[in-house]
Amino acid sequence: MYATATLTFPTPQFRLNPHPFSITFPGISKTFSSTIFSSPHELYLSHVPSRALRVSASSQPSSPASTETSKLSSVPSQMKAWVYGEYGAVDVLKLESNVSVPEVKDDQVLIKVAAAALNPVDFKRRLGKFKATDSPLPTVPGYDVAGVVVKVGSEVKELKVGDEVYGDIHEKALDGPKQFGSLAEYTAVEEKLVALKPKNIDFAQAAALPLAIETAYEGLERTGFSAGKSILVLNGAGGVGSLVIQLAKHVFGASRVAATASTGKLEFLKSLGVDLAIDYTKENFEDLPEKFDVVYDAIGQCDRAVKAIKEGGSVVALTGAVTPPGFRFVVTSNGEVLKKLNPYLESGKVKPIIDPKGPFPFSQVVEAFSYIETNRAVGKVVIHPIP
Numbered sequence: 001m002y003a004t005a006t007l008t009f010p011t012p013q014f015r016l017n018p019h020p021f022s023i024t025f026p027g028i029s030k031t032f033s034s035t036i037f038s039s040p041h042e043l044y045l046s047h048v049p050s051r052a053l054r055v056s057a058s059s060q061p062s063s064p065a066s067t068e069t070s071k072l073s074s075v076p077s078q079m080k081a082w083v084y085g086e087y088g089a090v091d092v093l094k095l096e097s098n099v100s101v102p103e104v105k106d107d108q109v110l111i112k113v114a115a116a117a118l119n120p121v122d123f124k125r126r127l128g129k130f131k132a133t134d135s136p137l138p139t140v141p142g143y144d145v146a147g148v149v150v151k152v153g154s155e156v157k158e159l160k161v162g163d164e165v166y167g168d169i170h171e172k173a174l175d176g177p178k179q180f181g182s183l184a185e186y187t188a189v190e191e192k193l194v195a196l197k198p199k200n201i202d203f204a205q206a207a208a209l210p211l212a213i214e215t216a217y218e219g220l221e222r223t224g225f226s227a228g229k230s231i232l233v234l235n236g237a238g239g240v241g242s243l244v245i246q247l248a249k250h251v252f253g254a255s256r257v258a259a260t261a262s263t264g265k266l267e268f269l270k271s272l273g274v275d276l277a278i279d280y281t282k283e284n285f286e287d288l289p290e291k292f293d294v295v296y297d298a299i300g301q302c303d304r305a306v307k308a309i310k311e312g313g314s315v316v317a318l319t320g321a322v323t324p325p326g327f328r329f330v331v332t333s334n335g336e337v338l339k340k341l342n343p344y345l346e347s348g349k350v351k352p353i354i355d356p357k358g359p360f361p362f363s364q365v366v367e368a369f370s371y372i373e374t375n376r377a378v379g380k381v382v383i384h385p386i387p
């Protein structure tokens with residue numbers, strides 16, 4: 001059974017160790033394994049909980065996935081969810097408490113959401129930029145989810161009730177995303193789009209990964225990136241770029257990794273393994289004598305990026321106009337990519353990065369949207385806890 005209780009403890013003692021760090025309450029302690037890093041200007045902490053600590057306990061029921069029905073009674077028919085019924089600025093977002101819990105299709109699981117994360121696509125979609133291919137309004141936004149499986153469809157093969165999973169719930173980011181996203185107490189998603197959560201990371205950290213890490217990985221694959229190649233990442237501090245750097249270095253075996261950010265984020269880039277941190281407020285990367293096998297453009301500077309590649313090099317772009325030989329793609333959600341990368345996450349070689357302004361509690365989704373829309377976030381804007 002999956003049970004939760006909210007316990008309030010006296011003010012915690014913080015011990016910064018610094019990797020991992022632990023927070024100790026009288027009689028209970030919680031260790032946070034990663035995503036703490038410091039810069040000359042500020043200390044980034046990814047997991048500073050409020051004094052109310054949510055405690056979850058789960059055990060794995062033995063029912064086979066295809067016959068699972070016993071938990072139906074514990075899933076309510078209505079839930080709290082963030083919803084917008086018209087396209088527009090953040091003020092279209094409303095917290096509703098009587099949204100229908102989505103039905104699971106045969107190939108889907110229902111997840112009790114523990115944490116979610118925002119991506120720029122969430123606010124671009126809310127602004128109506130993808131109207132032509134969007135699902136009908138009203139919409140529950142949210143792509144990234146981490147949580148616990150509470151119900152499985154009849155064709156679900158591997159997952160079972162009680163599994164802790166994470167994933168990007170929309171297979172195609174722009175083309176018919178689901179009407180019911182992850183900024184809700186429950187969300188339904190195809191089994192093939194999620195993976196078991198790495199054991200060493202918590203739900204907030206897991207939610208920081210799916211769309212960004214799958215984008216990072218798919219872009220690197222599409223350029224044919226391989227060991228010994230060099231790469232320049234434009235926007236190395238953002239959600240995608242911070243993972244491109246880590247994957248290029250620790251999964252693909254890059255010979256050299258360069259990345260751009262503003263002055264205050266150069267130390268952060270170095271903490272991710274960057275060999276050359278370029279301050280875009282002081283230097284034009286395309287004017288540097290060094291050229292790269294690949295430029296990964298996560299900001300929309302493809303016209304400049306093509307000037308920074310070696311003869312025969314590639315430019316992959318996530319946004320903005322494309323200049324040949326650069327090319328653009330839109331991520332496809334794929335649980336297999338998460339499964340493939342889980343060993344790197346479990347070994348700590350690749351770390352989720354949560355922006356230090358978060359995690360934002362579920363009640364502060366509007367504040368979280370306003371923040372990601374500043375285009376200044378470091379790593380991911382995470383929503384946690386979701387009651």
Ligand SMILES: NC(=O)c1ccc[n+]([C@@H]2O[C@H](COP(=O)([O-])OP(=O)(O)OC[C@H]3O[C@@H](n4cnc5c(N)ncnc54)[C@H](OP(=O)(O)O)[C@@H]3O)[C@@H](O)[C@H]2O)c1
Nearest residue numbers: 120215235237238239240261262318319329330331376377
């Ligand atoms: N095609 C796809 O499938 C796909 C998938 C994911 C994302 N995307 C798109 O890719 C873009 C990046 O996404 P994201 O989630 O990584 O964004 P993000 O996390 O919101 O990026 C924020 C970061 O951008 C940096 N930044 C702003 N201007 C910059 C500049 N001129 N040069 C270098 N860095 C700059 C900021 O650092 P400073 O404060 O230092 O400027 C900040 O840390 C978005 O447009 C998103 O929509 C596309």
